[in-house]
Amino acid sequence: MRNGFVAAAVIVAVNTLAPFSSPARAVPSPAEVEKQLDQAWEKLEPVIEQYNKVHSELLANQKKSKQLGERLRPVQLRVEMSLGQIGDIAARQYRIPRASAANAVLSSTSPQMMTDRLALLNYVARSDAAKVADVVKLRDDLAAQRAQVEALVAKQKRLDAELAKRRKTIQAEVDRLERLRAQATGGSSSGGSLRIGACPAVSIGGAAGTAVRTACAQIGKPYVWGADGPSSFDCSGLTQYAWKAAGVSLTHFTGAQWREGTPVDRADLRPGDLVFFYSDLHHVGMYVGNGLIVHASRAGVPVKMARMDSMPYMGARRP
Template sequence: MGTGKRGLLAAAVTVVCAVTVLAAPGTAFAAPTPTPSASATPGSGSGVPTPPRSKDLEQVREKLDKLYHDAAVATDAYNAAEEQTKKQSAQIVTLAKKIVEGQQKLERLKDQAGAAARAQYRTGGLPPTAQFLLSDDPQRFADGAGTVLNGERATKKLLTEMTRTQKELRQYADDASARWEKLEANRKEKAAAKKKIKQQIAAAEKLESKLEKKERERLAELEQQAAYKAQTAWLDTGILKEINGKASAQGKRAVQFATAQLGKPYVWGAEGPKSFDCSGLTSQAWAKAGHAIPRTSQEQWKQLKHVDIKDMRPGDLIIYFDDASHVAMYVGDGAIIHAPRPGRWVTVAGAGSMPILGVVRPDA
């Protein structure tokens, strides 16, 4: 693929802002070749400081990648625990309502049983045969025998209903107890994941803070070059010639939502409206498109339909890395919109700029 084609979308935002991004891909997205900075020019007695060695900075870049990757994995764990906590809290509330309703029902049944017992006491508590033998008016007793039989049936039904209600209450209580235990476990998982996220991000920020300005600029160039190299290799496979899918109606709405978030900061655990993490962006985009999907990138990979890369279309989600720790939305022309990592913003990038695990389709 020619250099002109790869450099055409230097202003990458326009790719997704135009309607053409939702049609069949034409020009491939590729990052522009980085422009060498002053730090890349060695000094030769001119007073210009010697630039940092690329090898050392490359090691820094790799270490930062690992720290942020581990933070992303922990973020997925945090988000999963958060989702489970919400569900279990709602389930506990439902169970609590059922327990209250069951207790009220049991009280009513007990009142009815008490009334039946008092009525039986007033008749002496004698069995029907004895009442017949002792009655001064056998005919009158015979007329009331049907009523007695119906009363016995009603009493039996009442006792059965009380027993069932008591059993349900015990089950509700057991379920609520189990939910509380899971809720507490999820809270601990959230706390552990949150701690790890903060540790990894703090370590990355500490590492970056040790760099001088020119080193940070050179590091940014190395990051850009690594993404460019990966994207170029992906495009050179010719895969883009096979990708001709057009967005569905829901896919278009999802892409439009994602596009509107460009420039908003990445914040782990965030689902908008002012900030997002990677799966917060994709899950909210599809929710706004009218199709709810799992919250985390790992669950999106597990639960949504897998499609071949050659069959993907705008709106589909590309899952990255072997552990499915990152997700982005494909928007056409070899480009994605994603929330990269802490310290970055929702942006457009090359679909092949990271190791692709696979593609999933929310509205399959």
């Protein structure tokens, strides 16, 4: 997501929150505070999920860069050995130092120059020259890929750090609402009943059964931004954690999880399916049967069960 769009989203979120903390307004009732928190969170959660997106991409790119580096090392060794061999042959033929002969290849500044110099040596080392050209090409291709990934990682790190700063700003606003709620409720917890039925409501076996039982076991654990367990979660972190227990890898980002699963009609939902809410798909929960879900809803509310129709439903995916 472009930096300007993220900044705009944060501004909207902060503006949404600001009126609720006006000192000129009387302290609202607990129900009003909960409504205000829900409205504010609809603005804040998309920003949090964009943070998750950037962070997940950063981790993936760092892993890819490391893998490319590991592939590059043996190729570089093969290049050095091959150049050493052809250097020995050329040195014997031309009676010049071995290092100078090898340098004739290494110092090539363009594919055409390399081709020309390899052709010069080809009659004394035809097979070796072809081998060196292939290895050098492979090395250069891998090095180019690695450079691209490292540039992307550097960009992601900058954006990740920028989002982290904005995240602090958002947290400050949420903390202010939490203090307002504490004043209105005397410090009692929010979110209503955490269990509104059996979890899972319908038994199921296999990987989906493992995932849904894992999700149900997290009920009562706190919501923390960017968390993916085992002691705290955000919405996509909970679904990622639950399916990981079943051996299925999901990205810690709602948009990616939407793409990683198979579409499921609402009438065909079964426990373990991922259900998505709001038009921008910024919230996800796990279906547990009988129209119920388990989800990590927002700050100040533990992981809990909810009715699926309590939020605007957009669709479902089966990992």
